[in-house]
Amino acid sequence: MTTINPAQLREGQLTYLVAEDLKMAASLLYQAYHDDALLMSIFQADKPDYEKRLRAAIREELMAFWEAQQPMLGVFDGESLIGVVCLTQPGKSFGPGKYWHWRLKMLLTAGYVSTMQLLEKERLIQEIIGGDDYHMLAFIAVSPRYQQQGWGDLLVRAAQAALDEEPQSRGLAVYVTQPQHLKLFEQNGYELVQELDVGDIRGKLLFQSRGQAQEVNRAI
Numbered sequence: 396m397t398t399i400n401p402a403q404l405r406e407g408q409l410t411y412l413v414a415e416d417l418k419m420a421a422s423l424l425y426q427a428y429h430d431d432a433l434l435m436s437i438f439q440a441d442k443p444d445y446e447k448r449l450r451a452a453i454r455e456e457l458m459a460f461w462e463a464q465q466p467m468l469g470v471f472d473g474e475s476l477i478g479v480v481c482l483t484q485p486g487k488s489f490g491p492g493k494y495w496h497w498r499l500k501m502l503l504t505a506g507y508v509s510t511m512q513l514l515e516k517e518r519l520i521q522e523i524i525g526g527d528d529y530h531m532l533a534f535i536a537v538s539p540r541y542q543q544q545g546w547g548d549l550l551v552r553a554a555q556a557a558l559d560e561e562p563q564s565r566g567l568a569v570y571v572t573q574p575q576h577l578k579l580f581e582q583n584g585y586e587l588v589q590e591l592d593v594g595d596i597r598g599k600l601l602f603q604s605r606g607q608a609q610e611v612n613r614a615i
Contacts, residue, residue: 409553412467412479417457419476420469424453427536433572433596437512448509456533457481468553470537470546477541480550481534482557485564486527516570516593523589523600524568530557532569535576551583555608566605572598584611 412420428434429449438448460467460481470478521527532554537546558564570591571577577599585601592598603611 408471412469420479421454421457423479423536424534425450431572433593436594436596437509478537478546478550480554482554483531485529485561520570528563529565530567532567547579558605558608567603569601570598
């Protein structure tokens with residue numbers, strides 16, 4: 396598990412999410428990714444019940460993270476969850492080998508085509524980065540009311556701290572399709588690996604090595 400530096404807390408509370416937080420986290424991620432071009436394509440935003448399928452998929456992803464004990468960090472203002480970041484650990488990539496009960500649940504909630512496209516996205520990323528000895532940043536979101544206040548940077552740095560706990564990880568990867576996310580990661584030292592097409596959507600696969608993360612943290 397990632398060690399959280401008390402200096403990162405600032406005026407909010409940064410902590411690991413517990414089961415009771417998952418509903419709030421799902422709502423926050425739904426808001427953040429509702430208009431994401433990739434998810435709109437995968438979950439067929441032009442068809443009825445897009446919102447229902449997207450909510451169900453996010454809920455199943457968070458449950459999969461929880462059951463696999465993957466790091467999920469949240470920032471709280473009092474009782475309100477205002478930001479969240481979710482990672483997969485080295486050697487535990489969900490990728491094409493995602494366990495069968497996740498596939499079954501996702502097939503029932505999101506449908507066959509959407510499930511296969513999600514798995515194909517993760518297969519392509521794993522193929523390009525190579526191996527599985529790295530962290531993958533799967534989700535990041537900040538409540539609209541709290542944006543442009545530095546919380547996104549705090550969450551990115553919290554993700555970077557995961558490298559201190561797992562020396563076998565050679566860095567952090569993230570696939571970005573939203574311009575605001577691209578700017579956030581580039582400002583925190585992530586570099587472009589390759590532009591990557593998933594279906595008809597083009598995104599950018601970014602990576603930050605362990606050394607780059609350490610340099611960024613020293614500069615703060």
